[in-house]
Amino acid sequence: MMTLKVNGQENHIDADPDTPLLYVLRDDLKLNAAKFGCGLGQCGSCTVIVDGKAVLSCVTPLVLLEGKQVTTLEGLGTVSAPAPIQRAFMEEQAAQCGYCIAGMMMRAQALLLRNPKPTDAQIRAELQPNLCRCGTHMRILRAVHRAARLMDTADASANERSGQ
Amino acid sequence: MNAPVILDRRRVLQGGGALIVSFSLSRAFAQEGAPAAAKRPGSLATASYLDAWLRIDADGRITAFTGKAELGQGFKTAFQQIAAEQLDVAFQAIHVVTADTQLTANEGYTSGSHSMQDSGTAILNAAAQVRELLIAEAARRLGLAVEGLKTDSGAVVAPDGRRITYGELVAADMLHVQAQPQSKLKDPATFKVMGHPVPRVDIPAKVTGGEAYVQDMRLPDMVHARVVRPPSYGAQLVECDSSAVEKLPGVVKVVRDGNFLAVVADKEFQAVKAMNALAAAAKWKESPSLPRQDDLLNVITSLPSQDSTNRSDPSVSGQKTVEATYTRSYQSHGSIGPSCAVAHFVGDAMTVWTHTQGVYPDRQAIAEMLRMPPASVRLIHVEGSGCYGHNGADDVAADAALIARALPGRPVRVQWMREQEHAWEPFGPAMVTKLRASLDADGRIADWNFAVWSNTHSMRPGNAGTLLAAQHMAQGFAVPPPKPLPLPEGGGDRNAIPLYNFANAHVVHHFIPAMPLRISAMRALGAYHNVFSIESFMDELAGLAGADAVEFRLRHLEDARGRDVIEKAAQEFGWTRDQKPQAGRGYGFAFARYKNLAAYCAIASEVEVNRETGRARLLRAVAAVDSGQVVNPDGLTNQIEGAIMQSMSWTLYESVSFDDTRITSIDWQTYPILRFDAVPDRIDVHIINRPGQPFLGSGETGQGPAAASIANAIAHATGKRLRNLPLTRKRIKDAIDA
Numbered sequence: 001m002m003t004l005k006v007n008g009q010e011n012h013i014d015a016d017p018d019t020p021l022l023y024v025l026r027d028d029l030k031l032n033a034a035k036f037g038c039g040l041g042q043c044g045s046c047t048v049i050v051d052g053k054a055v056l057s058c059v060t061p062l063v064l065l066e067g068k069q070v071t072t073l074e075g076l077g078t079v080s081a082p083a084p085i086q087r088a089f090m091e092e093q094a095a096q097c098g099y100c101i102a103g104m105m106m107r108a109q110a111l112l113l114r115n116p117k118p119t120d121a122q123i124r125a126e127l128q129p130n131l132c133r134c135g136t137h138m139r140i141l142r143a144v145h146r147a148a149r150l151m152d153t154a155d156a157s158a159n160e161r162s163g164q
Numbered sequence: 165m166n167a168p169v170i171l172d173r174r175r176v177l178q179g180g181g182a183l184i185v186s187f188s189l190s191r192a193f194a195q196e197g198a199p200a201a202a203k204r205p206g207s208l209a210t211a212s213y214l215d216a217w218l219r220i221d222a223d224g225r226i227t228a229f230t231g232k233a234e235l236g237q238g239f240k241t242a243f244q245q246i247a248a249e250q251l252d253v254a255f256q257a258i259h260v261v262t263a264d265t266q267l268t269a270n271e272g273y274t275s276g277s278h279s280m281q282d283s284g285t286a287i288l289n290a291a292a293q294v295r296e297l298l299i300a301e302a303a304r305r306l307g308l309a310v311e312g313l314k315t316d317s318g319a320v321v322a323p324d325g326r327r328i329t330y331g332e333l334v335a336a337d338m339l340h341v342q343a344q345p346q347s348k349l350k351d352p353a354t355f356k357v358m359g360h361p362v363p364r365v366d367i368p369a370k371v372t373g374g375e376a377y378v379q380d381m382r383l384p385d386m387v388h389a390r391v392v393r394p395p396s397y398g399a400q401l402v403e404c405d406s407s408a409v410e411k412l413p414g415v416v417k418v419v420r421d422g423n424f425l426a427v428v429a430d431k432e433f434q435a436v437k438a439m440n441a442l443a444a445a446a447k448w449k450e451s452p453s454l455p456r457q458d459d460l461l462n463v464i465t466s467l468p469s470q471d472s473t474n475r476s477d478p479s480v481s482g483q484k485t486v487e488a489t490y491t492r493s494y495q496s497h498g499s500i501g502p503s504c505a506v507a508h509f510v511g512d513a514m515t516v517w518t519h520t521q522g523v524y525p526d527r528q529a530i531a532e533m534l535r536m537p538p539a540s541v542r543l544i545h546v547e548g549s550g551c552y553g554h555n556g557a558d559d560v561a562a563d564a565a566l567i568a569r570a571l572p573g574r575p576v577r578v579q580w581m582r583e584q585e586h587a588w589e590p591f592g593p594a595m596v597t598k599l600r601a602s603l604d605a606d607g608r609i610a611d612w613n614f615a616v617w618s619n620t621h622s623m624r625p626g627n628a629g630t631l632l633a634a635q636h637m638a639q640g641f642a643v644p645p646p647k648p649l650p651l652p653e654g655g656g657d658r659n660a661i662p663l664y665n666f667a668n669a670h671v672v673h674h675f676i677p678a679m680p681l682r683i684s685a686m687r688a689l690g691a692y693h694n695v696f697s698i699e700s701f702m703d704e705l706a707g708l709a710g711a712d713a714v715e716f717r718l719r720h721l722e723d724a725r726g727r728d729v730i731e732k733a734a735q736e737f738g739w740t741r742d743q744k745p746q747a748g749r750g751y752g753f754a755f756a757r758y759k760n761l762a763a764y765c766a767i768a769s770e771v772e773v774n775r776e777t778g779r780a781r782l783l784r785a786v787a788a789v790d791s792g793q794v795v796n797p798d799g800l801t802n803q804i805e806g807a808i809m810q811s812m813s814w815t816l817y818e819s820v821s822f823d824d825t826r827i828t829s830i831d832w833q834t835y836p837i838l839r840f841d842a843v844p845d846r847i848d849v850h851i852i853n854r855p856g857q858p859f860l861g862s863g864e865t866g867q868g869p870a871a872a873s874i875a876n877a878i879a880h881a882t883g884k885r886l887r888n889l890p891l892t893r894k895r896i897k898d899a900i901d902a
Contacts (some may be wrong), residue, residue, distance in 0.1 A: 001217045010691070015431070015433070016413075016433075019433045020433065021830060023431070023432050023436075025431035026432065027388075027431050027432045027433065028431075031373060032373045032374065032376065032377075033373030034373055035377075035379065035499065035500075035501055035549075036379070036502070036579060037500050037501055037502075037582070038582040038831060038832060039436075039581060039582055040582060040831055040832075040833075042582075042831060042832040042833060043500060043832055045500055045501065046282045048620070072373065073371070073373045074372070074373035075374065077372065078372055079368045079369070079372050079374070082371075082372065086372055089367070089371045089544075090363065090367055090368060090371055091368060093363060093364060093798055093802065094800060095236075095364070095366075095370050095371065096236040096237070096238070096550060096683070096803075096806050097235065097236030097365050097500075097548075097549055097550030098236065098366070098367065098370035098371070098376065098500075099377065099500045099501040099548075099549035099550065100500045101370055101371060102370075102371070102373065105371065108626040124840045124841065124843060125840075125841075127840045128839055128840050128841055130840070131500055131832060131837060131838075131839065132500070133498055133499060133549075133550055133552070133810065134236055134550045134806045134809075134810065135805060135806035135807065135808065135809025135812075135813070135838075136802070136805070136806060136809075136812040137809055137840065137843040138805055138837075138843070138844070138846070138847050139802070140806070141843070
């Protein structure tokens, strides 16, 4: 039994320490967004954020996550109150089958957290580990650019409200 | 009221015992003058009752039914647009139910870019006819003539302002009438929903972690299973002591039936661990049966074939003659999410939630495998990862059903592992084409000879023997004999007959029954390689004629809509006869009409080739597409963008690898595909809309033109013609160095 903090909530997990985080998220915590794609760390569809960094949850064992903050796509926002990255992907209609998209969004979110104004080349380099088979790449790139603009606007208006 | 009814499909299809009420429609459409025997449009031809497609409840809720499966193409949204438009209700007022053997019409497979053409057309006409029925009923109740009545926001409105809602108008069995061959469709100029870029209904859940896929299903008391597949085709399980596996934590059951081996556990990762232990305990006898991968040209062309010929006037021939041979490797669908299904066996009924492309044919196959009556098996389509053809979806559905039968009452979820999807999916077949043509004195193609060698392009279910689980069972089912898919759509010969006007065209299809590797339908079927071949060869001939590639195509094409997309793509690309790319770059062009009867697509591209490494990168592509009346322009654009990107990946990188016994491309390291470092700078899609024209399937139309356009650009950049797919870095480098 160990404690795992996911999307701000503490969870008591009864699973073997070698269990990959992906299975804990999907099976124990009933979260949908992180997807099983390869189990080998080759495709990125399982990407989540751990302490601000993009992590491949299919090859990250539970034992390494004690005391860390895990964020999944569910933790960013909802359909009625979407986070900027979610709004951006909706507005750009950046999905076909969408199976890879949650992983794309989490990796992009991690990039935007540390670099709010990435260049196109930086976005492409960041997304290199993530595969999309439907060929939605152009829309994904546009959505990440849009998310950066939306986050910038959100920050600006938040600063205005707080008088900064 | 029109209470929710479960349609009795047999009764509906046979028409037995059903009251056929068509007088009101006959009157409504009398002015159309349709002959009584005319064929009903789209899938109304096979499922003719209006209530197979639309249901209106007394509270005004409207449901549209389609027998097609949403695979990420976005047609669920398009169907909702169509129904809303023709019924004159808001987009949000419609709910769409997709493929389910208990609820929807049997529309076969969701394949061949047929969804809009078959199901979209059925819903279009059914909705228009339902609207007329509702108007007729309102006219009767109000004592007014139908001519003065209008529809607006789910109600029929009289000239004096009186309104009766659809919910109030609809009565029991009112929509249980057969469709007429002709419909009073709305004037496209008045469209409020169709033709507009409506956001897809499935995307919000997909970008917020909602339950969007069969992979996300969690039924009460559900268990997780994993299959241990043989290490190679035809391997026999000689020994498997599963006693240690059965004692592992969480393990519920080991299921063995002949060469079919699976393990069930309470939790998913327990199932994965148990699968690994079971795989280690299993001893298989393998036999080398695979051909030489490095000699596919000779392997394919030396297999026995059944030939069919399509010939025009053989007496014409030209002066300058060229020949070329093109090949394509076996290629993978490569779904990002391995195939998955959930099955539940209760009493004597089996329910399977599946991302199959054909709930009815897959039900037939699974029922045969389980030796159950099809009526006791229900298949419900739930979205999975994109499939692009016949991947592991049907097989994993069969796996789940077979395992669930051994665990009555417990829902069983099975997902394949990455290496299982890669090794066991039915691949896109390897192909060979040989072309010979000659030019006359005016630089026109005088004679054209095209020969294609190919397996079938469909080993889809219908028969149990198409399913891996059924093949592997102790009392197993034999793989059914393959059949060529007939023209005009064709399989290996799809798009083999050129759309161009040649004085003499001679086309031979060498259909090869023997299938050394497991193969089936992959997006565009033979059209991918045939269009690659034809459009590469057109460039070779244009070069021989000293002609510009675009002008040379137009010289040989009469089809006006084909000419329009060629001219549009060329114009938007900025194509000119004397264009000069930067050093190391090349321009390419290609065109096809998918199947010679679906959407038209022309693509111009610019490719950069690194002469030191051989690496080719598509820099930009400009496509023009005509798919008839457009329902959701952004959805169509998304499909064409995706087609170009995916075809680029197939064309530059992808090839299934194998030794004499096993498939060796079993993950993304051994089967590399497109990554972001190769993504183009831009892709532009230009739609030529044809309001009022029939829908033309567009999901596959880009595959062939994209491949040839890139190949032609590489030839332009390097001066070397590459004819063997994929056009890998090594092949390009070798050609440059040769």
